[in-house]
Each structure stands twice: as structure tokens, then as C-alpha cells.
Amino acid sequence: MRRAWIVVWKDVLSERRSKETLNALVFFALLLLFVFQFALGPDRARVEAALPGLLWIAFVLAGLLAFGRTFLVERENDCWEGLVLAPGDRSAIYLGKLAGNMLLMAMVEAALLILFALFFSLDFTAALPALALVLVLGTFGLAAVGTLFGALTAQLRARELLFPVLLLPAVVPVLLGAVTATQTVLAGQPLASASSWVTLLAAADVVYLVVGLLTFEFVLEG
Amino acid sequence: MPDNWSYVFAAYGLAAVVLLAYWRRLTARARDLGGQAARKRP
Amino acid sequence: MAIRVLGWLAVLALLAGLGAAFGYAPREAVQGNVQRIMYLHVPAVLTAYLAFALVFAGSLGYLLTRRPGWDRLALAAAEPGVLFTGITIASGSIWGKPTWGTWWTWDARLTSTAVLFLVYVGYLLLRGMIDEPDRRARAAAVVGILGAANIPIVHFSVKWWRALHQPSTILGPEPSPIAAPIALALFVNWVAFTLLLFYLLAKRTEIARLEDMHAG
Numbered sequence: 409m410r411r412a413w414i415v416v417w418k419d420v421l422s423e424r425r426s427k428e429t430l431n432a433l434v435f436f437a438l439l440l441l442f443v444f445q446f447a448l449g450p451d452r453a454r455v456e457a458a459l460p461g462l463l464w465i466a467f468v469l470a471g472l473l474a475f476g477r478t479f480l481v482e483r484e485n486d487c488w489e490g491l492v493l494a495p496g497d498r499s500a501i502y503l504g505k506l507a508g509n510m511l512l513m514a515m516v517e518a519a520l521l522i523l524f525a526l527f528f529s530l531d532f533t534a535a536l537p538a539l540a541l542v543l544v545l546g547t548f549g550l551a552a553v554g555t556l557f558g559a560l561t562a563q564l565r566a567r568e569l570l571f572p573v574l575l576l577p578a579v580v581p582v583l584l585g586a587v588t589a590t591q592t593v594l595a596g597q598p599l600a601s602a603s604s605w606v607t608l609l610a611a612a613d614v615v616y617l618v619v620g621l622l623t624f625e626f627v628l629e630g
Numbered sequence: 631m632p633d634n635w636s637y638v639f640a641a642y643g644l645a646a647v648v649l650l651a652y653w654r655r656l657t658a659r660a661r662d663l664g665g666q667a668a669r670k671r672p
Numbered sequence: 673m674a675i676r677v678l679g680w681l682a683v684l685a686l687l688a689g690l691g692a693a694f695g696y697a698p699r700e701a702v703q704g705n706v707q708r709i710m711y712l713h714v715p716a717v718l719t720a721y722l723a724f725a726l727v728f729a730g731s732l733g734y735l736l737t738r739r740p741g742w743d744r745l746a747l748a749a750a751e752p753g754v755l756f757t758g759i760t761i762a763s764g765s766i767w768g769k770p771t772w773g774t775w776w777t778w779d780a781r782l783t784s785t786a787v788l789f790l791v792y793v794g795y796l797l798l799r800g801m802i803d804e805p806d807r808r809a810r811a812a813a814v815v816g817i818l819g820a821a822n823i824p825i826v827h828f829s830v831k832w833w834r835a836l837h838q839p840s841t842i843l844g845p846e847p848s849p850i851a852a853p854i855a856l857a858l859f860v861n862w863v864a865f866t867l868l869l870f871y872l873l874a875k876r877t878e879i880a881r882l883e884d885m886h887a888g
Contacts, residue, residue, distance in 0.1 A: 578791060623814045657875070
């Protein structure tokens with residue numbers, strides 16, 4: 409467990425110094441917002457109707473960028489062997505990287521919500537607690553698979569192609585559940601009315617986490 | 631409802647073509663490998 | 673050779689299946705003869721599921737034992753799995769056009785099967801991109817295991833999502849209840865497809881074994 413904390417802390421520290429990933433991702437989120445506006449036209453009702461889907465498209469796309477870079481630092485600085493040769497439980501590395509990714513996505517998603525509220529005159533405050541829960545559950549699913557596949561594709565020539573190709577079909581249930589639950593929450597309905605979806609999300613999260621924990625060491629060998 | 635035999639034949643035909651093509655690829659590969667093995671053996 | 677026998681057995685079974693589908697099974701009352709596509713569509717998806725279960729077994733087997741035979745099983749099962757899934761989708765779509773009026777509906781089973789197709793095409797793409805056998809086997813195994821674990825999750829999520837947006841159509845591709853001749857024809861075709869799968873598996877694993885021998 410302590411090793412997981414060390415991994416998170418290392419990544420957080422290095423990110424705090426450079427802030428390159430966070431800045432770029434937030435800027436990317438802003439760009440997406442413009443893309444959505446241009447793609448859907450000036451009709452505000454259309455954007456508002458599509459909002460749950462748009463939010464999760466944005467989160468998934470940002471996640472593709474963020475998770476794909478999970479092991480970029482280790483790869484570029486020739487530290488890959490360091491990870492591989494580190495003694496002890498490899499799954500701690502997985503947990504640490506996963507936690508780091510969750511932190512990163514939390515900041516990106518918060519920024520995106522603020523930007524959406526600003527540019528489309530939306531008010532999320534009423535729905536915020538329930539919305540936050542849905543966001544955490546959904547993002548965890550994305551991150552659990554994303555961190556695993558990120559490590560898997562890290563050493564491949566074609567990682568930019570393969571990573572989305574592998575990730576997107578795998579997170580279909582997360583997408584379906586998160587969008588539906590977000591829609592419920594943003595429509596002002598209580599989260600309990602989408603309880604089956606919340607349960608599905610939670611169950612999927614558990615499955616993905618367990619698979620990640622169990623298989624990560626096999627990904628990390630050489 | 632009318633019988634729409636053309637759809638039935640299209641579906642079965644497509645399946646047959648796909649499976650046949652895969653099978654032919656497999657047998658061709660097997661033949662090549664068998665040939666290679668024969669050549670390797672002195 | 674045993675593989676030859678298996679092959680001929682599969683051919684015989686497939687012919688019997690065709691006979692059952694077109695000769696023995698009755699003309700369906702509501703949809704007419706286009707319903708006979710079901711004798712292709714349903715066995716195909718069942719065989720695909722069996723194939724993907726074998727991918728899972730092969731993946732698990734390799735990670736636990738590191739014996740290449742398991743990885744060969746996973747590869748040999750993934751290829752026909754993708755093919756049968758493709759056949760399921762295509763036949764489902766072709767069946768849907770005259771019965772529902774469109775080539776595609778985001779019907780629960782079609783959609784789940786399409787997601788399954790995407791997952792395992794990705795699996796094969798991944799395998800194609802890694803040359804080193806052990807790394808390839810490990811990477812593929814992880815994807816294979818997650819893919820298999822995801823199958824029920826995908827199934828339920830798509831089913832619930834579908835139920836939200838449209839009540840289940842009464843004129844679905846499945847006649848209910850299933851009469852005996854229809855069930856028999858389905859069964860014969862399912863056996864035939866399973867035999868075909870095993871034949872393809874045997875041939876593909878043999879090829880993989882020979883390729884490994886040549887490489888090593």
C-alpha cells in the first residue's frame with residue numbers, strides 16, 4: 409500500500425513542477441467545448457439536450473489522452489526497467505498510477521464542468537453531489553481499464569492507434585451507465601431512480617479493478 | 631409477409647463465402663508450412 | 673489424420689443442418705421463409721460465445737502456466753470467434769431489413785454482439801502488432817481476460833439501455849414459444865457449427881505450432 413502512495417506522490421510532484429499534462433488537458437477540454445458548439449449549432453436547446461453525452465464524450469477523449477500517457481515518463485526517461493525490476497507487489501504500481509490518473513481526471517472534469525457552466529449558461533449546483541458521485545464511478549471505470557491498457561500499449565510502436573482501439577469497446581458499459589445516470593441527475597431526478605445504473609457502474613468498477621490488480625504484473629514483465 | 635428468399639440466400643451465401651475463404655487460407659498456410667518443413671529436413 | 677475426419681464430420685453436419693433449416697423446419701407463420709436465417713444467426717452467435725470462452729481459457733492458461741499451447745488456443749479461437757460474430761451481425765442485419773424495415777437497429781443483441789466484435793477485432797489487431805511471442809501472449813491474454821469478464825457487463829448495460837429507449841418489439845426475430853421442429857433444426861445447426869469450430873481450431877493450432885517450430 410505504501411508503495412502505491414509513493415508512486416502517486418512521485419507523479420503528483422513531477423506534475424506539479426511541470427503542469428504540462430494538466431494544462432494541456434484543460435486546454436483540450438476547452439477546445440472540445442468549442443467543437444461541440446460548432447458541431448451542434450447555435451441552438452442552445454440542442455446542446456442542453458445532448459449535455460450528458462457531450463460531457464462523457466469529453467471525459468472519454470480527455471481520458472484517452474491522459475491514460476495513454478500514464479507511463480510516458482517512465483518510457484521516455486528509460487525508467488521502464490526500474491518499474492519492471494522493482495521488488496515486491498507490482499499491483500501497487502497499478503494502484504498508484506490509477507490514483508494518479510483519477511486525480512488528474514478529477515481536475516480536468518471539474519474544469520470542464522466550470523467551462524460548460526460558463527459557456528452554455530448552465531447551473532450544476534443543485535445536481536452537484538449526485539453528479540459528483542456519477543462522475544467518480546464512471547471515471548474510475550475508465551481509469552481502471554485505461555491504466556491497465558496504458559501500460560500494455562506503452563512499449564508498442566503503434567500505441568497511439570492501439571490504445572483507443574482497445575479502450576473504447578471495453579468501456580462501453582461505463583459510457584452507457586454514466587451517461588444515463590448523468591442524464592437522470594441533470595434532469596433533477598433523484599439518483600435513486602437510476603439506482604440500477606449506479607449499481608452496474610459500481611459492479612463494473614469492481615470487476616475492472618480486480619482484473620487490473622491481478623493482471624498488471626503480467627503486463628509489466630520486460 | 632412475402633418470402634424474401636433473396637435475403638435468406640444473401641445471409642447464407644455471405645456466411646459460406648467468409649468461412650470458405652478462411653478455411654482456404656488455413657489450408658494454404660498449412661501446405662506452405664508442410665513444404666517448408668520438408669525442405670528443412672535434409 | 674484425425675483432423676481430416678473432424679473436417680468431414682463438420683461438412684456432413686453442416687449439410688444436415690442445411691437440410692434441417694430448409695427442408696425439415698416449417699415455414700414460419702408470421703415472417704415467412706426469411707425466418708430461416710435464424711438457423712444461421714443463432715448457432716453462429718452461440719459458437720462465437722464458445723470461441724470466446726476458449727480465448728479466455730487460453731489466456732488464463734498461458735498466464736498461469738506460460739505454456740505456448742495455451743496461447744495458440746487463444747489465437748486459434750479468436751479468429752473464428754471474430755468470423756462467427758461477424759456472421760451473426762451480418763445475418764442479423766440481413767434478417768432485420770425485410771422484417772423490421774431497416775438494416776440496423778440498436779437492438780440489444782445486435783448492439784452487444786457488435787461491441788463483442790469490436791473487442792476481439794482489437795484483440796487480433798494487438799496480436800498482429802507484437803512480434804515477440806511471450807510479450808504478445810501476455811498482452812493478448814490480459815485483453816482476452818478483460819474482454820471475457822466484460823461480456824456479461826456489456827450484455828446487461830446494453831439491454832437496460834435499450835429498454836430505456838424503446839419497449840421490446842413484439843415482432844422480434846425469435847418466435848416464442850419455440851416449436852419442436854424449429855428447436856431440432858436449431859440444435860442440428862448448432863452442433864454443426866460447433867464441429868466446424870473445433871475443426872478450425874485444430875487446423876489453426878497446428879499451423880501455429882508449426883510456425884513456432886520454424887521460428888524457434
